[in-house]
Amino acid sequence: MIQHIFSNNFILPSFAMRSVLTFWSCLFLGAVTFGQIPERLKFNFYSVKDGLQHPIISSISQDRQGFLWITTSDGVCKFDGRSFK
Numbered sequence: 001m002i003q004h005i006f007s008n009n010f011i012l013p014s015f016a017m018r019s020v021l022t023f024w025s026c027l028f029l030g031a032v033t034f035g036q037i038p039e040r041l042k043f044n045f046y047s048v049k050d051g052l053q054h055p056i057i058s059s060i061s062q063d064r065q066g067f068l069w070i071t072t073s074d075g076v077c078k079f080d081g082r083s084f085k
Contacts, residue, residue, distance in 0.1 A: 046079075046084075050083075050084065051077075051084035051085075052070070052072070052077060052084055053072050053074040053075055053077050053084070054072035054073050054074040056072060056073060057070055057071065057072055058071045058072060059071045067079065067080055068081075070084075
């Protein structure tokens, strides 16, 4: 009886079903995930020349009004999307 439970006939349908479910899950999640990404992402890089106090940033936070607060070793900068203050 122990050999019958662990025979290939018993394990194969379970493995095949898991493989099919895994395939369809990955296909569905991939379609949902990649469907959300915009066509082109735009990044802007800022430096000390642009008004940042120090080139090394230790943390970034955003307040309720949308301003970014950037902490450096020289202090805190407020970024409004266009300039540092």
